[in-house]
Amino acid sequence: MPITLTTDxxxxxxxxxxxxxxxxxxRTGHQIEYQCRQGYCGACRTPLTSGTVTYTTDPLxxxxxxxxxxxCCKADSDIKLAVTAIV
Known part of the structure; x- marks a missing residue:
């Protein structure tokens, strides 16, 4: 099911x-800082403006x-994040 991802x-x-x-x-051109890709480090922490997510792995x-x-999460619904794509 498609969702709408809204960013800055x-x-x-x-x-x-x-x-x-x-x-x-x-995939949509956003470069997010990360180190572990598994919820251990928190480097990818991103502001959530609206919407909900489900964690596929419990973050540490x-x-x-x-x-x-x-x-380590997926969007459950249309979602809005305070991030900017790389031009």
Whole structure:
């Protein structure tokens, strides 16, 4: 089922078939800092403006309200993140 990913760079119709939201962001031209891709380090912590996610792996890094670790989650619905694509 397609979802709408909205970032500071625009809106993107994306599939939920990617293994993680980080993969989706990379595919749409966003460069997100990461180190582990498994929720251990927290380097990919990203502000979540609206929408919900499900963690496919329980993160070990702290996830504060209003933020997500896109390396280990998938969007459940249309989602808005405060990130910018690389031009």
């Amino acid at each position: 760079s625009g809106s993107f119709q994306v599939s939920t078939q990617d293994s993680s939201l980080l993969d989706t962001l990379e 890094a702290t996830v504060a309200p209003g933020s997500i670790l896109p390396c």
